[in-house]
Amino acid sequence: MELLRNVVVLLHITGFAVTFGAWAAEAAARRFRTTRLMDYGLLLSLLTGLALAAPWPAGIELNYPKIGTKLVILIVIGGLLGMGSVRQKRTGEAVPRAMFASVGILVFIAAGIAVLW
Ligand code: HEM
Numbered sequence: 001m002e003l004l005r006n007v008v009v010l011l012h013i014t015g016f017a018v019t020f021g022a023w024a025a026e027a028a029a030r031r032f033r034t035t036r037l038m039d040y041g042l043l044l045s046l047l048t049g050l051a052l053a054a055p056w057p058a059g060i061e062l063n064y065p066k067i068g069t070k071l072v073i074l075i076v077i078g079g080l081l082g083m084g085s086v087r088q089k090r091t092g093e094a095v096p097r098a099m100f101a102s103v104g105i106l107v108f109i110a111a112g113i114a115v116l117w
Contacts, residue, residue, distance in 0.1 A: 015042065015048060017039075020111070021041075039081055
């Protein structure tokens with residue numbers, strides 16, 4: 001059970017890596033677009049995060065205020081990515097720069113909260 005939990009944490013962190021990596025790649029290429037890969041990474045973080053939010057194996061103690069804060073941040077990021085993809089499809093242009101920056105900053109803050117809180 002312990003090993004299974006650690007595997008799910010690994011997948012959870014992979015979701016973060018995919019989202020942040022996709023964002024960093026867009027920033028480095030100076031395209032500043034939101035992408036499907038960011039959506040997939042975030043979905044992986046959400047699904048694995050929800051699985052980890054259940055207290056298993058028995059006896060484990062979880063920091064629910066921290067988990068709740070990350071969930072709120074993830075929902076905001078999801079909203080930004082959703083709005084971004086609709087906007088990009090409609091206009092063909094990259095999303096406003098502040099919106100693009102917010103995605104990366106919020107993902108980074110969520111990871112910071114996970115590790116530092
Ligand atoms: C972009 C959003 C997120 C990022 C970047 C993120 C990042 C991380 C990282 C790096 C860890 C491993 C370090 C640690 O154990 O504290 C972790 C663990 C965890 N995350 Fe997240 N997370 C995110 C969203 C979520 C969400 C939405 C949930 C639940 C609804 C969640 C629940 C958890 C749980 C339960 C753990 C394991 C804590 C433990 O077993 O002690 N995370 N997260």
